[in-house]
Amino acid sequence: DQQVKQNSPSLSVQEGRISILNCDYTNSMFDYFLWYKKYPAEGPTFLISISSIKDKNEDGRFTVFLNKSAKHLSLHIVPSQPGDSAVYFCAASAQAGNNRKLIWGLGTSLAVNP
């Protein structure tokens, strides 16, 4: 059962416009959320995170929004650039005993067209 869902496998956006990547989760115990970006044949690179006590976190062109009541978060990229073309993974973290467990979504492939 997928606890972290990225329902759009792919997204295509025009350069300069906004990219919105969505992520839904089912476990209300998740209290920390992360977005990673991955190019082919490379490891994921951390982009931005948000704690469940916040509803928005911004870092340059990247903003993550969290709606806890809807169990939904989104990543906004403004303005989108061709170099943003990659697979974006959403991940959610919850405390499990003495450890934190990180659950990953399946990813959304973003294509930014010049």
Place this chain on the structure above:
Amino acid sequence: DGGITQSPKYLFRKEGQNVTLSCEQNLNHDAMYWYRQDPGQGLRLIYYSQIVNDFQKGDIAEGYSVSREKKESFPLTVTSAQKNPTAFYLCASSRDRGHNQPQHFGDGTRLSIL
């Protein structure tokens, strides 16, 4: 520069053969992780280690083994018991596993069966 180094980038294995994937980090991180990524799937946790000489099974540990004799190194052995070893393997590290913080990834090793 600090980072995580995985080697080799590509690895080929014959049926019935064990192979070891290398992962080294110079970030002074306590926690290290091994993930497996298959096409169309998210990252699945194989093993993790919170500290030297300690490691725990993740969600798909069967057919794999690890060691953590040094803080900097966390090699993964894919044994002949792993029936479907062809995948992209990613190593990651974080400062520790008990708090909210991002994991940093290497560039992966792609393992194929000859």
